[in-house]
Amino acid sequence: MLPKQEWKLARKIVQKGFVTGEQVLECIEILRGPNKKDKDNLSHLLVSKGYMTRKKIAEMLHEIQEEEEKNLIEESMGKQKIACYEILSKLGEGAMGSVYKARNAANGTVVALKVLDQELSQDPEFITRFLREARNAAKLKKHENIVEAYNFGEEKGIYYFAMEFIEGKSLAEILYNKGKIEERTALNITMQVAKALLHAYKFKIVHRDIKPENILISIEGKVKLCDLGLAKDLSQDCYRTKEGITLGTACYASPEQASASKNLDIRSDIYSLGISLYQMLAGEVPFDAPNPIQIAQLHLHETLPNLEEKNPNISSATIQLLQKMTAKKTQDRHQTPQELIEDIQAILQKGKESNGVNHSSTKRISALPLEKSKAELLKKKQIQSIFWEKRYYYLAISLLFFLISLSFFTWFFQTHR
Numbered sequence: 001m002l003p004k005q006e007w008k009l010a011r012k013i014v015q016k017g018f019v020t021g022e023q024v025l026e027c028i029e030i031l032r033g034p035n036k037k038d039k040d041n042l043s044h045l046l047v048s049k050g051y052m053t054r055k056k057i058a059e060m061l062h063e064i065q066e067e068e069e070k071n072l073i074e075e076s077m078g079k080q081k082i083a084c085y086e087i088l089s090k091l092g093e094g095a096m097g098s099v100y101k102a103r104n105a106a107n108g109t110v111v112a113l114k115v116l117d118q119e120l121s122q123d124p125e126f127i128t129r130f131l132r133e134a135r136n137a138a139k140l141k142k143h144e145n146i147v148e149a150y151n152f153g154e155e156k157g158i159y160y161f162a163m164e165f166i167e168g169k170s171l172a173e174i175l176y177n178k179g180k181i182e183e184r185t186a187l188n189i190t191m192q193v194a195k196a197l198l199h200a201y202k203f204k205i206v207h208r209d210i211k212p213e214n215i216l217i218s219i220e221g222k223v224k225l226c227d228l229g230l231a232k233d234l235s236q237d238c239y240r241t242k243e244g245i246t247l248g249t250a251c252y253a254s255p256e257q258a259s260a261s262k263n264l265d266i267r268s269d270i271y272s273l274g275i276s277l278y279q280m281l282a283g284e285v286p287f288d289a290p291n292p293i294q295i296a297q298l299h300l301h302e303t304l305p306n307l308e309e310k311n312p313n314i315s316s317a318t319i320q321l322l323q324k325m326t327a328k329k330t331q332d333r334h335q336t337p338q339e340l341i342e343d344i345q346a347i348l349q350k351g352k353e354s355n356g357v358n359h360s361s362t363k364r365i366s367a368l369p370l371e372k373s374k375a376e377l378l379k380k381k382q383i384q385s386i387f388w389e390k391r392y393y394y395l396a397i398s399l400l401f402f403l404i405s406l407s408f409f410t411w412f413f414q415t416h417r
Contacts, residue, residue: 006042008064009057016060019051027051081105083155085113085162094227096120096130101165104150111150112166116159127159133227134161136205145196147216147226163226168219171276172212179283183314184348186280189215191344192223193273198337201266208264210272211252212279250292251285252276255328258296267330270340274325281318282310286326300328317347 010024027045043061046052066088080087085102091112092099097120102113120126137149148164171189175181181189193215200207207214207225214227254271256264278286286305287298304326307314321343327333334340 003041005061005064009042009060012060012064013046013052013057018056018060019046023049023051082113082115082158082160083153085111085160087113096126102162104162109150110165111162112147112164114161114163118158121157121159130159130161137161137163139203140200140205143196143199145192145223145225146199147224164224166216166218166224166226168217170213171215171217171280174217175212175279175283180311181280183281183318184351186277187318187344187348189217189223189280190273190277191341191348193225193276194270194337194340194344196223196225197266197269197273198341200269201337206264206266207269207272208257209249209252210269210276211249212276213249215276250295251288253296253299255300256330258299265330266337267333267335270325270334270337271327273340274322277325278304278307278322281314281322282307284310315347315351317350321347 010028013019014021014024023046024042027042027049030045031040031042043054043057046057047054082102084105086105088101088103088110090098091101097115097117100113100115102111103109104111114130116126116130120130131152134149134152137147138152140146140149142148147166150162150164152159152161154160193210197207197210209227210225214225216224216226218224250258252272252275254264254268256268275286282305287295287302289295289298304323307319307322324333324343325340334343
């Protein structure tokens with residue numbers, strides 16, 4: 001008896017015309033016969049006989065999984081569809097709402113769909129902030145280091161924002177799992193974020209919430225900046241921050257943000273990026289305290305803790321870079337993202353020349369850990385498949401034993417009446 005998942009695979013590959021029904025039946029007969037080996041399953045036999053490739057089978061299994069996820073969500077959410085987007089799965093939750101993996105029913109594009117929390121949808125201030133993020137992202141248009149915005153709107157009181165779906169992890173997740181990051185890789189990540197800031201700078205937009213949670217890294221190693229919910233368009237004179245409100249996450253907030261200054265510019269983002277770089281190299285944020293007010297005071301008055309004590313392998317050039325990025329006074333920092341990019345490039349080039357090692361691998365940031373995660377997931381699924389296969393086997397044996405016992409007792413009672 002084939003496991004349920006393999007029956008689904010058999011149906012799908014025949015329906016799509018990758019194999020014939022006869023070829024599938026041939027494999028099934030082997031699996032049912034006495035010559036079946038322990039490692040044999042439908043996928044293995046299809047590959048060994050040359051009927052399909054491992055890659056194509058993996059694609060089909062992925063499609064089956066997505067269909068199952070979609071069916072589960074449709075059952076639990078009443079086949080929810082927001083505008084033209086069909087919900088596939090939930091990716092996570094934030095302070096303002098939830099993010100879903102969704103598919104555009106019109107063209108099949110898979111997107112990340114951000115949906116404003118229903119309760120917050122009643123508050124004009126949160127609606128304004130939500131729509132501001134969407135508009136700012138749309139204004140930035142397409143850039144390789146910024147999550148691309150597709151469209152946004154409102155339907156039946158639900159505010160949504162569709163954007164590029166990134167298969168990967170946030171820098172925060174990577175730091176949580178790995179702790180510290182190797183110096184060149186950390187500099188490469190920082191440079192890619194700086195390129196995103198340079199693009200935003202050209203459009204007079206300040207992000208104001210640069211932190212590892214808002215830095216995504218794809219499985220190919222491409223860095224993408226996301227979440228423009230706090231972004232400020234400097235070209236809009238009508239926009240004003242309420243006095244006394246500190247925007248941004250406390251651990252990464254610039255001194256200007258900590259003092260609730262209205263005059264924030266791109267140098268505030270450079271400071272926050274510097275704090276993120278420190279965390280990548282040290283494995284922890286430089287300033288931490290029981291509450292945001294205390295953290296703000298540390299950003300305002302305390303010098304950056306000695307990074308060499310946390311990581312003695314860091315070069316003096318990178319330490320100097322960090323000191324400039326996180327200077328208390330804005331005039332002492334890099335004045336533009338371009339200046340920062342040039343400084344990072346100089347450090348990377350100097351390091352490359354000094355040791356003569358090819359560091360092209362740093363372009364694929366964290367690709368290996370993510371691929372490892374996928375391998376672990378595949379292994380887990382294979383174990384689950386074996387478990388269910390054995391479970392069906394034992395179920396069949398139990399059923400057979402029950403039928404034999406039933407037949408015996410029927411015969412016994414009939415012959416001894």
